[in-house]
Amino acid sequence: xxxxxVYICRSCQSENTRTxxxxxxxxxxxMTGLEKPIVFVFPEVAVCLSCGHAExxxxxxxxxxxxxxxxxxxxxxxxxxxxxxxxxxxxxxEVKPFAATADETITxxxxxxxxx
Numbered sequence: 144x145x146x147x148x149v150y151i152c153r154s155c156q157s158e159n160t161r162t163x164x165x166x167x168x169x170x171x172x173x174m175t176g177l178e179k180p181i182v183f184v185f186p187e188v189a190v191c192l193s194c195g196h197a198e199x200x201x202x203x204x205x206x207x208x209x210x211x212x213x214x215x216x217x218x219x220x221x222x223x224x225x226x227x228x229x230x231x232x233x234x235x236x237e238v239k240p241f242a243a244t245a246d247e248t249i250t251x252x253x254x255x256x257x258x259x
Contacts, residue, residue: 152191159193183219
């Protein structure tokens with residue numbers, strides 16, 4: 144899909160569509176999917192602004208990874224943490240909770256207020 148093409152929505156037949164760049168991570172469902180590669184694609188996505196229907200095409204190399212469940216060098220893919228041994232995994236950084244004082248609390252009314 145190129146941005147010059149007129150895209151007619153297959154769902155509602157509207158011409159109120161636009162094409163966007165995207166970053167999409169495709170992964171297999173369920174617990175068994177944790178042992179399969181996550182495949183990243185960066186397609187142009189045609190989005191219907193009337194009904195929300197979207198379409199994109201998975202490139203041939205990434206499609207092969209999805210079909211074979213085997214990562215290849217030329218495709219952007221990552222094995223999930225379930226497929227990595229304990230020796231290879233890195234500890235996650237510690238996340239410290241933020242304790243806001245009463246005057247720093249962000250509410251919908253003052254959400255743009257800067258914190259000190």
